[in-house]
Amino acid sequence: MKPPHPQQRSATVVDVAKRAGVSAMTVSRVINGNGKVRAETRLAVNAAIAELNYTPNVAARALVTSREVRIGVIYSNPSAAFMHDFLIGVFEEASVMGAQLTLLGGQDGRPPPPEAIHRLIGSGVGGIIIAPPLGESRVVRDPIHLAQLPMAVVGGYARDAICVRIDDRAAAYDMTKHLIGLGHRRIGFIIGNPGQSASEDRLAGFDAAVHEAGGIETILVQGDFSYTSGLLAGEQLLDIDHPPTAIFASNDDMAAAVVSVAHRRHLSVPEDLTVVGFDDTTAAVTLWPPLTTIRQPVRELAAEALRLLTQEISTSRKVRHPKCLLGHQLIERQSTAAIAG
Structure with a gap:
């Protein structure tokens, strides 16, 4: 089954900066004629x-400039690497829009206290971006909705908000097919944070590829996207009598932890064990061997959420909340190998 083609989206300042090989701030200076x-x-x-047909959101930028609109960003992600990329994407797009950002963080994937959320809502922000995994938390979304503030959810589903994400199911399907294509027939899978749609979709994609291939033995272990949960899951998977030949972790932090467990057991990756991740954060390339993973364009997701949110704020009439699906890419590095023989 061929995964659905991602919907088209407008180019962002992050895209322009990458194509030109400069920083987003430099792009902003060129656009605004400053500096x-x-x-x-x-x-x-x-x-x-010109190549990307990039058009700055003039209406939104004018609104930001004239009214000094502030955007709230609520985040609480156990992956420091993911949040690093996410916040860079938000800050770079905000620098072009001239928007001011107010950050509100929770701990270890848990929402900030309700009183802190209410203070942010009452502080004069024009809209709020919610980073994963909080986008589907009613504790976070309900008070924003009641206050009738525009909001953008990244990496989640929400009827009452802008949604920007990738097709997690298709991405996990692609990675699982890759492992099966390398000859792996006993595969471990580390599930992400319970109750999060990205976790459910990635597991669904894994299951779909396994059932399509037939003859694949799977071992599922629960994680929560943190490095610590990856250590525990790795120990569980490698402790069984017939451990898997490949382990697919639902994010790079957990995959990096599995590599660490394998090294402690004097197992060679990928000769003795293939390990793959998801996201393509800095965690994927700061260990040896670097991880084969799914590239989720985290910075672009964050930038697109801010762009769409400022566009909604600049529109006085009620708008239909857009659902934006960005593309993914399987990045093959040195943590995977075919089964010998």
Whole structure:
């Protein structure tokens, strides 16, 4: 089964910066005509803008400039690498829009206290971005909805909000097919945070590929997207009498933890054990061997959420909440190998 094609989206300042090989702040200077920018740099940025057909949201930017709109960002993710990329994406797009950001953090994937959420709502923010895994938390969303503030949910589903995500099911399906294609017939899978749609979708994609192939033995272990849960899950999977030849962790932090467990047991990755992750955060490339993983465009997801949110804030009439699906990519590195023989 071929995964659905991702919906088209408008280019963001992050896309332009990547294409031109400069920072988002430099793109902002070129667009706004502020600051000193070398001629060749200006040409590269303008070429990237033309190639990507990038159009700055003039209405939203004018609103931000004239009213000094502030955007709240609520986050609480156990993966420091994920949050690093997410916040960079938000800050870079905000620098172009001229928006001010107010951050409110929780701990270890749990929402901030209700009184803190109410203070943020009452502080004069024009809208709120909710980072995963909080996008589906009613504790977070309900007071924002009651206050009739626009909100954007990243990596989750919500009827009352802008939603920006990837097709987690299709991405996990692709990775599982890759492992099966390498000859693995006994595969461990570490499930993400319970009750989170991304976790459910990634497990569904894994199951779909396994059932389609037939003859695959699977061992499921619960995690919560944290490195610590990956250590515990790795120990469980490698303690059984016939351990898996490949382990697919639902994010890079848990996959990195599995690699650590394997090294402590004097197992070679990937010769003795193949390990793959999900997200393609910095955690995927700061260990040896670097991880084969699914690239989720975290910075672009965050930037697109801010762009759509400012667009909604700039529209006085009630708008239909957009659902934006970005693409994913399987990145093959040195943590995978085919079964010998």
